[in-house]
Amino acid sequence: MELLSSSKAFGGSQRVYRHDSAVCACPMTFAIFLPHQIEDGPVPVLWYLSGLTCTHQNAMDKGEYRAAAAANGVAIICPDTSPRGEGIPDEPDNWQFGSGAGFYLDATQEPYAKNYRMESYIRDELPALVAQHFPLDMGRQGIFGHSMGGHGAITLALKNPQRYTSVSAFAPITQPSTAGWSRPAFEKYLGSDETTWRPYDSTALIADGHRLRDLLVDQGTADGFLQEGLRPWLLEVACAQAGIPLELEMRDGYDHSYHFISTFMAQHVSWHARRLIKE
Numbered sequence: 001m002e003l004l005s006s007s008k009a010f011g012g013s014q015r016v017y018r019h020d021s022a023v024c025a026c027p028m029t030f031a032i033f034l035p036h037q038i039e040d041g042p043v044p045v046l047w048y049l050s051g052l053t054c055t056h057q058n059a060m061d062k063g064e065y066r067a068a069a070a071a072n073g074v075a076i077i078c079p080d081t082s083p084r085g086e087g088i089p090d091e092p093d094n095w096q097f098g099s100g101a102g103f104y105l106d107a108t109q110e111p112y113a114k115n116y117r118m119e120s121y122i123r124d125e126l127p128a129l130v131a132q133h134f135p136l137d138m139g140r141q142g143i144f145g146h147s148m149g150g151h152g153a154i155t156l157a158l159k160n161p162q163r164y165t166s167v168s169a170f171a172p173i174t175q176p177s178t179a180g181w182s183r184p185a186f187e188k189y190l191g192s193d194e195t196t197w198r199p200y201d202s203t204a205l206i207a208d209g210h211r212l213r214d215l216l217v218d219q220g221t222a223d224g225f226l227q228e229g230l231r232p233w234l235l236e237v238a239c240a241q242a243g244i245p246l247e248l249e250m251r252d253g254y255d256h257s258y259h260f261i262s263t264f265m266a267q268h269v270s271w272h273a274r275r276l277i278k279e
Ligand SMILES: N[C@@H](CCC(=O)N[C@@H](CSC=O)C(=O)NCC(=O)O)C(=O)O
Pocket: 050, 051, 052, 053, 054, 058, 062, 095, 146, 147, 148, 149, 256, 257, 258
């Protein structure tokens, strides 16, 4: 692992690393905030998955998570959203596919299957790497994210309930298999057989019997993607039918930006901390 930057913040350390990913077959970059409590022993881990067009940097620069992470004594890791760089298949003019749009799935179709393996990267490779290098308590992990990253967080938590004790999302894509901005990507990554899309769709996973202990979702009412892309009411119906306690907060006047995310960031970190530390 190569340390790209390190800055003291809130008594802890905000760092950025690059490493060679065997899973994505390219170098990958991630940000990690280590709270000062790590000097006294292993701390819980909170994974933050970013949305379309993002790298590890958007949440690190604009998410404003460090004060809450330091207060609660949790590490926060912000991975990249896709493989990227020379030789990685991409559509540079399409912000909803390719670089910055990995959708946290393992592609099965050529030419994407070799590199676009973000589910395996987030679930397997990166946790193993950070566990090897930092005193993290990998028995206490939570996951959250924004938009495409909210979809990633909820689907990963639904499929790995033993791994992720807590899950929350800001403006998640709740049903990517029917949304206009994700269907073309799913078809290119996974093929035209839509039954193979179900493991990457929150509402389909819930319909297929996957469960969460509970779930926090914040959604801005002035979000331009609300009606066509996000549709939290679909998740609300799925959770109600399955008996999953969903705390859906519709935030009056907030949009899709990091101004919205940073406003409610501390509440999300505390929500996770209560489940990871205080219970
Ligand atoms: N380029 C697009 C807007 C892209 C956008 O809004 N991306 C969001 C995530 S959308 C769902 O996954 C984001 O987090 N952007 C990064 C940021 O720093 O705000 C357009 O022009 O409409």
